[in-house]
Amino acid sequence: MFLVNSHTDYGKPLEAVDALTLGPDGADEVEHFLAVRDNHAPTPLQALPHLARRLGVGAVLVKDEGRRLGLGSFKALGGAYAVVRLVLEDTGRQLGRSVAYEELFSxxxxxxxxxxxxxxxxxxxxxxxxxQGAQLVGARAAIFVHAGVSEERVAAIARFGAEMIRVDGTYDDSVAEAARISAERNWTVVSDTSWPGYERVPSLVMQGYTTIVREAMRQMSEPPTHLFIQAGVGGIAAALAGHFRLLLAKAAPRVVVVEPSLAACLFASAEAGHPVKVEHGAPTVMAMLECYEPSLVAWRILSRTADAFMTVTDEEAIAAMNRLARPEGGDLAIVAGESGCVGLAGLLNALGNEEARRALDFDDKARILLVNTEGATDPARYRELVGLPPEEVVAGARMGA
Incomplete structure (x- = not known):
């Protein structure tokens, strides 16, 4: 499904609080934090020239977040940054002065x-x-996971010393349980979704994602014309769309928000004209995007900055994973998880949709930016869906480079 944004806020400036979060000063804060991280390095921007020619566009560029900070996902930029900011601020209140990132290990x-x-x-x-952020500063972490989170992903979190708490139901149920228990025990919730009265911390998480745009702009010879970006609650989509708008104004790329057809809360919100919660049905293979209610902050930004919303099926996502793992014409292979490839799945879908082609002004000069938001964060699942272990795809890419 494809839907042009017709919200009454579309095209309006961001609210002042969101412009402050996602603007240049906010992005500078994130880069100051990353500068003190031992394992930080910009992730690669991979061009796929053969695929671009096949699709009849000028360029297809993939920002590969599968290599971010040893966690294999763009999320490495958000939660850890928010944790550190909160610890710095609390320490500063106790000392009566501001505390710099260089004091992180004091x-x-x-x-x-x-x-x-x-x-x-x-x-x-x-x-x-x-x-990881809690471990970095010596704090405790309590992580709530719902029934659909694989044991492999649970074990990957537990390796950072976190207490793991299983919750029956969906992601939204785990959000509610995390908030309830944290209120009882005086824990600090660091959520990547927002609700009434809880906006600042999710905004800090989103601020962390602005680094993706900062790096990509340095790696490109000219800005993209289109951004196809996947969404669960909408955090990364809003962060990138908002930062591009603040950075480039009217020259910002057209933004298409892509969701699983089985969990399309932003698409439904765009149809309704206001945030809505969609019903939970069959699970989607795009596990990291299986969210049924949008972040209020993310929706506020996307209602202004997203040009269109669309959905893709599980089959389309799996096909995109395999297309990146087995590229043609000398393009470099990319390990993209089942949620990481969704921007490409959306692009392929849109190029086959006449309404979408017209609405988005595709031509042979279009420069498409995609974000591989995760690598093989569940290697067993990746092998099941692609038929190859991720290390074999990586080895093939190195041989072809």
């Missing part, structure tokens, strides 16, 4: 962090980031 900061517990609900990747 005894006084770790003494503050040791008294704090950070909690979140997760499909897998956000929880790893929060747990």
């Amino acid at each position: 005894p006084v900061l770790h003494a503050t962090a040791a008294r704090m517990t950070f909690a979140c609900a997760t499909d897998g990747n956000h929880g790893r980031s929060v747990a």
Whole structure:
């Protein structure tokens, strides 16, 4: 399904609080944090020239977040950053002065962090980031996972020393349980979704994602004309769309938000003209995007900045995974998880949809930016869907490079 954004807020400036979060000063904060991380390096921007020629566009570029900070996902930029910001601020209140990122490993900061517990609900990747951030500063982490999160993903989070708490039901149920127990135990919730009265921390999480645009713009010879970006609750889509709008104004790329057809809360919200919760049905293979209610902050931004919303099927996502793993014409192979490839699935769908082609002004000069939001964060699932272990795809890419 494809839907042009017809919201009454479409095209309006971002609200002041969102412009402050996603603007240049906010992006600078994230880069200051990353500069003190030992394992930080910009992720690659991979061109797929053969695929671009096959599709009749000028360029297809993939920002590969599967290599981010050792966590295999763009989420590494959000949760950990929010945890550190909160610890810095709490330490600063105790000391009566601002605390710099360079003091991240100081005894006084770790003494503050040791008294704090950070909690979140997760499909897998956000929880790893929060747990890694807590471990970085010496805090505790309590991570709530719903019934659909695989044991492999649970184990990957637990490796950072987090307490793992299983919750019956869906991601939304785990969000509610994390909030309830955290209120009882005075834990700090670091959620990547927002609700009435809880916006600042999710906004910090989104601020972390602005680095993706910063790096991509340095890696490109000219800005993209289109961005196809996947969404669960909408955090990364809103962060990238908002930062591009603030950075490039009218020259910002057209933004298409892509969701699983079985969990399309933003598409439904765009149809209704306001945030809605969709019913939980059959699970989608795109596990990291299986969310049934949008983040209110993300929706507020996307209602202004997204040009269109669309959905893709499980079959289309799996086909995109395989297309990236087995490229043609000398393009480099990319390990994309079942949620990481969704932008490509959306692009392929849109190019076969006459309404979408007209609405998005595709031509042979279009420069398409995609984000591989995760690598093989569940290697067993990846092998099941692609028929190859991720390390074999990586080895093939190295040989072809």
